[in-house]
Amino acid sequence: MPTSEFKARRALFAEQLPDNSITLVFAGQEVTRSNDTEYLFCQDKSFFYLTGFPEPDAVLMIEKVNGSVSSTLFCLAKDPFAEVWHGKRIGCEVAKEQFGFDTAYSLDDIDSVVEDALANKHSLCYCQGHNPQHDDQVYTWLAQVKAKVRQGISAPNSLVNCQPIIEELRLIKSDAELDVMRKVSIISGGAHLRAMEKTQVGMFEYQIEAELLHEFARNGARFAAYNSIVAGGNNANTLHYTDNSGMLKDGDLLLIDAGGELAGYAADITRTFPINGKFTPEQRTLYQLVLDAQMAAINAIKPGANLGQLNDICQHILTEGLLNLGILKGDLSQLIADKACKQYFIHGLGHWLGLDVHDVGDYQMKDKRQTRSFQPGMVMTIEPGLYIPAGDQNVDQKWRGLGIRIEDNIVVTEQGFENLSEQVPKSVDDIERTMQNAKR
Numbered sequence: 048m049p050t051s052e053f054k055a056r057r058a059l060f061a062e063q064l065p066d067n068s069i070t071l072v073f074a075g076q077e078v079t080r081s082n083d084t085e086y087l088f089c090q091d092k093s094f095f096y097l098t099g100f101p102e103p104d105a106v107l108m109i110e111k112v113n114g115s116v117s118s119t120l121f122c123l124a125k126d127p128f129a130e131v132w133h134g135k136r137i138g139c140e141v142a143k144e145q146f147g148f149d150t151a152y153s154l155d156d157i158d159s160v161v162e163d164a165l166a167n168k169h170s171l172c173y174c175q176g177h178n179p180q181h182d183d184q185v186y187t188w189l190a191q192v193k194a195k196v197r198q199g200i201s202a203p204n205s206l207v208n209c210q211p212i213i214e215e216l217r218l219i220k221s222d223a224e225l226d227v228m229r230k231v232s233i234i235s236g237g238a239h240l241r242a243m244e245k246t247q248v249g250m251f252e253y254q255i256e257a258e259l260l261h262e263f264a265r266n267g268a269r270f271a272a273y274n275s276i277v278a279g280g281n282n283a284n285t286l287h288y289t290d291n292s293g294m295l296k297d298g299d300l301l302l303i304d305a306g307g308e309l310a311g312y313a314a315d316i317t318r319t320f321p322i323n324g325k326f327t328p329e330q331r332t333l334y335q336l337v338l339d340a341q342m343a344a345i346n347a348i349k350p351g352a353n354l355g356q357l358n359d360i361c362q363h364i365l366t367e368g369l370l371n372l373g374i375l376k377g378d379l380s381q382l383i384a385d386k387a388c389k390q391y392f393i394h395g396l397g398h399w400l401g402l403d404v405h406d407v408g409d410y411q412m413k414d415k416r417q418t419r420s421f422q423p424g425m426v427m428t429i430e431p432g433l434y435i436p437a438g439d440q441n442v443d444q445k446w447r448g449l450g451i452r453i454e455d456n457i458v459v460t461e462q463g464f465e466n467l468s469e470q471v472p473k474s475v476d477d478i479e480r481t482m483q484n485a486k487r
């Protein structure tokens with residue numbers, strides 16, 4: 048993504064900051080996995096959104112004085128000894144040049160520079176409560192400035208949480224962001240296709256996980272956006288199943304919820320298909336019901352619609368279907384009013400998608416009384432599911448142990464919607480044909 052994109056984001060962000068203010072946005076930190084090894088570093092997504100800067104521990108400072116805005120980056124200093132061990136650091140000079148900041152300093156200088164910048168500002172903006180260490184750091188700097196009161200220096204007396212400003216910006220994707228999200232969806236869809244083609248009775252779930260990771264990385268999305276869920280049979284009824292250690296059994300379904308990450312952006316796709324390539328009549332019936340609900344919800348997406356309406360559409364279809372199959376019993380309108388289908392559709396219909404897989408952004412309108420209206424550039428998942436645990440004594444034996452979810456990634460457009468993951472086989476016929484045609 049070009050530097051101009053990040054500069055434009057900082058400009059939009061700064062427009063909404065109070066005047067005579069200083070804003071601090073912190074990068075992510077390395078996290079210890081065990082002893083002296085770390086997890087793969089993941090940049091703080093809001094910091095990344097505003098900077099594109101990939102290194103840990105950095106800090107972005109934005110000053111806005113009389114309407115004029117300047118941006119400063121603090122980053123790790125070049126250090127030949129450390130770089131031999133841990134890899135190249137970008138360093139201040141290159142950071143300023145390539146990432147488009149007005150100034151860049153070594154982190155060694157941050158205390159004095161920030162304290163000087165805080166002097167006589169009215170507001171201090173940062174993401175409060177995000178990380179206790181950062182809160183402590185900010186209060187320490189503030190205390191240092193307050194101690195200079197006898198020198199005639201005043202400290203900011205207004206603390207502003209700037210997280211909601213960043214979240215609202217992140218919610219509406221730019222064209223450049225949508226391009227990346229299209230690419231990561233295509234790569235991730237390819238991984239789901241590969242998984243369908245490679246699946247065989249007797250394999251282990253983690254072997255299918257390996258196929259997904261291979262296909263992500265092979266195509267440039269080197270890492271998964273979240274831990275892949277590869278859940279055979281009744282394992283699909285554990286919603287966040289990531290154990291992935293079970294053996295794939297003849298006659299069971301396989302639920303895969305997985306997406307790659309590309310340039311920071313996530314895909315989040317789920318498909319459910321028969322391990323042996325052929326749906327049983329019960330599997331087919333329940334699968335078709337989830338698919339009908341999913342398609343109806345997706346087709347209702349357009350500017351002005353909202354997740355509440357989509358939920359109503361989806362729950363109506365699921366409730367009617369479950370009633371017809373005898374899984375729910377009673378009066379249709381009463382069951383709908385009681386949200387009876389939530390017994391088997393146990394999670395939300397979807398969520399925002401972007402730099403985070405469960406992306407930021409408020410789900411409510413400003414008055415909090417209604418789910419917010421869709422606008423072009425929002426990206427969300429639509430992922431209804433039905434889950435009937437193996438031990439559910441309330442339903443006929445033949446339904447027990449089925450867990451089904453179907454999830455696509457949808458952009459709201461001026462005309463309606465664009466389904467980023469529609470290329471992954473989804474209809475019963477397409478899935479069965481794909482699996483028959485695979486040389487398994």
Ligand SMILES: [Mn+2]
Pocket residue numbers: 315398428430454
């Ligand atoms: Mn999801």
